[in-house]
Amino acid sequence: MTSAVRPETVTLFPLHIGEVEDGAAEVGRPETGVFVSLPEQGIEIIRDLQLGLTLGEVSANFARRYGEAPDLDDFLTALRDCGFVRQVGQERFDDGPEEVGAAPVPQMRGWRLFATLPAERVSWLVSRPALAAWVAVWLAIPAILLARPDLTPRGTDGRIGLGVAGDAVALTILTWVLLLGHEFAHLLVARARGCSGVLRISHRLYLLVAETDMSSVRSLPRAKRYAPYLAGMTFTALALLLSLVMRLSGVDSQPIPAIAFLCLTTLLLELAFFMRTDVYYVVVTWLRLGNLMTDTWHFVGNQLARLLRRPRRYDLSTVPARELRIIRWYSLILVVGVAVFIGQFVLFGLPLLVSFVRDSVTKIASGPDTVGFWDAAVLLLLAVAHFGVLGVVALLRRLRPVAEGAR
Template identity: 30%
Template sequence: MTIAALDATSRPSVGHLLVRKEDEDEFVLGNPETARFVVVPEAGARLIELLSAGHTVAEVADLMEQELGEPVDVVDFVEMLVEAGLLDEREAAGQTPAEGAEGAAEPGRKVKYWAVSKIPPWVVKPLFGKAAWTFYVGCLVATLVMFAADRSLLPSYEDAFVLTDIVLSLLITNVVVLGLAIVHEIWHAFAGAAAGVRSQLRLERRGIFLVLETDLTGLWALPPAKRYSPFLAGMAFDSFILFAAVAPRFAYSRGWLDLNPNVVRFLAMLVLSQVGKLAFQTMAYLRTDMYLVMATATGCKNLHQVTRLGLKRRIRKLTPQEQTILRDADAKDLQVARWYRLLYLAGIVWMGWFALNFLLPAVKVTLGWAGGVVIGAPIFSLYWWEGVLLVVLALLSLTAPLFIVLRNRLRARRAAAAFARVAA
C-alpha cells in the first residue's frame, strides 16, 4: 500500500502508541484506541522512539542508518503500522484532522469499549488482590472437598430440569446460564479495568459451542505476570458461584440446613452449569481462558493458528498467505505446537463425539417431542406454543455457531476490501 501524503518531510504522529519490551530482541507495539498490537524487533521500537521525538521521516532514516550501518525504509515501516491498524492515514502523514481526508481507514477504526470496562481501577482492584484470590482458590478447594465427601452432589444431566414442566425448566435454565455467563464476562472486564485495560463484549464460536467473549487485546501491552488475573477472573467468579451452590446442598444432605425441595433442585442446576463452564475453560484447544494462560506461560504469540496450519498442510496445500504465516512463525510457537497439536486433535475428536452422542440426539428427541405437540395440540393453545418454543430453542442451539462462522467471514471480506481501498 502507498499513502500519498507520506513522504520524507512527514512527521508521523506516533506518540500515542504503546511500546513494551517482550523478549530480549522483541517489543510489543500497540494502539489501545484500536485494540491492535504487533511484535516488532528492537529497530522498530527505536524507530517509534525517534518519530515520537518529532523527527521527520528523512531525519529518522539518517539516524537509523548511522546507528545500524545500513539504510532503513522508514516510509515502509509507517505504512505497515497503518496496515496493521495502529495508525490511520492522517496520523501516518502527520496531518491534523482538518488537513486530511474525512474519516479514518477501516483497518484503524477506533474501538467502542464495553461500558463496564471503563470503571476506575481503584474501584475493582480489591476484587483481584491477594485476599480475593485466596478466597477464590479457597472456594474451589472447598467445593472439591465436598464433592469428594459426598458424590451425590456431583452434577447430572437431569439437574437441568428444575421443574416437571420441560419448557419452563429449559427457560429457567437458559436464562440463569446466560445471566451467569454475562457476569463471568463482566468479571473479566473488571479484572482488565483493574489492570488499566478496557475491553469489548462479543459473541463468538468455540468449535460447535456458541460463547460470549470479552476481548482483552490490550493486555498484550502489559508484562506477562499482569495478564493472568484478567485471564482467570471468569473462572474465579465461576468457582465462587459453584461453592455458593454446593455448600447449602452439602449442609442439607447432612441435616444441618432445611431447604425447600425446589431450592435444592435450583442449586443442583447451578452446580451443573458451573461445573460445565469450568470444565469448558480447561479445554485449551478451543482458545478458552486456560489457552490464554498457557500461551502466556510458554511465551507463545500465535500458537493456535500455527498448530492449525501445521496440521492443515498435512492434508491439503496451504494458501500463499498461510505458508508465509507458518514460515515466519516464532520459534516458541513451533516448539510448543509439537505437543499442543495432540490437544488440538483430541479436542476435534471430543467435539465430534459430543455432537454425535449428546447434541444431535438431544436435538432429535426435542424436535420429535415438540413436533408431535405442534401437530397434535390445538393451534395457538398454551401447549402448542410450548412445542413451538422448544422447536425454536433446539434449532437455535444447532445453527447458532453456523451464523457466527458466516458473520466472521463477512467481516473478513469487508476488512480485505477496506485494505484494498487504502492501497488504491
C-alpha cells in the same frame, strides 16, 4: 524509490510497548485491543519512527546496527494492517484500512460496561485479602467433593422438575445469568487493574457465549494480568462452592443442583484452550506469547498451501523464533481439538438435533390442545433462537474481526 532515499516520515498512533522478553516485546493500541509480538529489530524501527525520523534515516540506522537494510515496505504494511499507522508522508489513514480489499482492523466492539467506574472503588478486588479469598474458593471445592463425592454434579441435576419446556427455559435463563456474572467479574477486575473492557455476544465454534474483550489488559505487566483473566472462572467457582455449601446444609432442592451442574460444565469448558477460553489466555501469558491463536491458524494455512503446492498466504517472518517453535506444537492441539469438538457435534449432536426437530414437528402437528405441542413449540423456538443468533454473530465476527484479547 527504495526506502533508503525516501524522505517521508511516518506518524503512528500512540502505542504501548512492553518489556523485551526472549528477544521480543508486545506492541499494541489499548483502545482498539490490537497487540502483536515483535522482535527487537521491529521495536527499534518503531522507536525511530516515533522520533520523527524519515524512512531513509530509519533504514540507515537499521543497516548500521544489523549490517543490512530492512524491508520497510512490508513492515509498514504489517503495521498498517494492525491499525498502528496514522499517516505516511501526506497519506492519512485515520483508524484503519480504507482501500478496497484491505483486511479490516480488529476492534474492541461491544458494550463498554464499567469504563467510567473509578478504579480505586473496585481495587479491593485485587487486594491481598481478596486474592487469598480467591485461592480459598478454589481449594474448598475439591476438599468438599473429596469428602462428599455424592455431591459431585451430574447430568440428571439439570432436570428442575418444571416439565420439558419449563426446564429448557429455566436452564437457558440460569445459564445466561451465570455467564453474565462470569463476564462482569472479568470487567470489574480489569477495571480494578485500571483497564477497561467491552462485553458482547460471541461464539466458540457452535456454542453461543457472552465474551469480554480485555485486550487493554495486555498493557499491564504480565504478573498483573492473571487476576483479570481468572476472575470469570473464580466467579463461577464461587457459585459452585455456594451451591455445594447449601447442599451440605440440607438445601438440596432445585435449582441448587442445576446451578452446580452448570458451573462445573462451564469450568470444564474453560479447559479447552484450543479455543479462546480463560485458560488459553492464562497459558499465553505464562508462556510470554503474542497472538498465538491467530499466528497458529496462519501457520496451519501456510502448511495447507504447501501441501497443495500453492504460495504461502501469510508472512510469519516477524514472529519470534521461540514463538514459532511453540506454534508448531500448538497447531497439533488446535487442529485435533477443533476436529474432535466439531466431529462429536456432527456424529452425535447433529443427529440428535435432527431427531429432536422431527419429533417436535410431529408433536406440533397434534394440535395446541396437547401438552406435547407446547413443549415442542418452546423447544423449537429456543433452538431456532440459538442457531439464528449464532449465525448472525458468526457472520458479523467474520466481517468485523475482533482483537486477540477477546475472550
